[in-house]
């Protein structure tokens with residue numbers, strides 16, 4: 653999560669509520685499927701495509717900042733997408749999140 657504006661990104665209001673602690677929910681911006689994650693109260697947004705076999709990670713559980721894929725149990729760090737447990741070997745795609753007023757926004761590349 654970043655508090656600094658980054659004008660090279662297109663900031664989009666996240667259209668769904670933050671899921672319960674340790675859980676995920678999905679939303680889309682155009683054709684981009686995104687996963688909103690609640691890691692101990694901090695929101696993270698990643699592409700909803702597991703780096704293992706590109707399955708959705710909706711329903712995965714989060715401990716600390718580590719998301720466990722619901723399909724095969726691979727682990728990914730939500731802070732930077734880095735792989736933290738097999739069978740995930742490649743990084744996932746993360747997007748910055750910031751608060752604007754009482755809403756969360758995600759920064760997407762133009």
Ligand code: FES
Pocket residue numbers: 702703704705706707721722723724725726727738739740
């Ligand atoms: S699809 Fe996520 S670990 Fe296999």
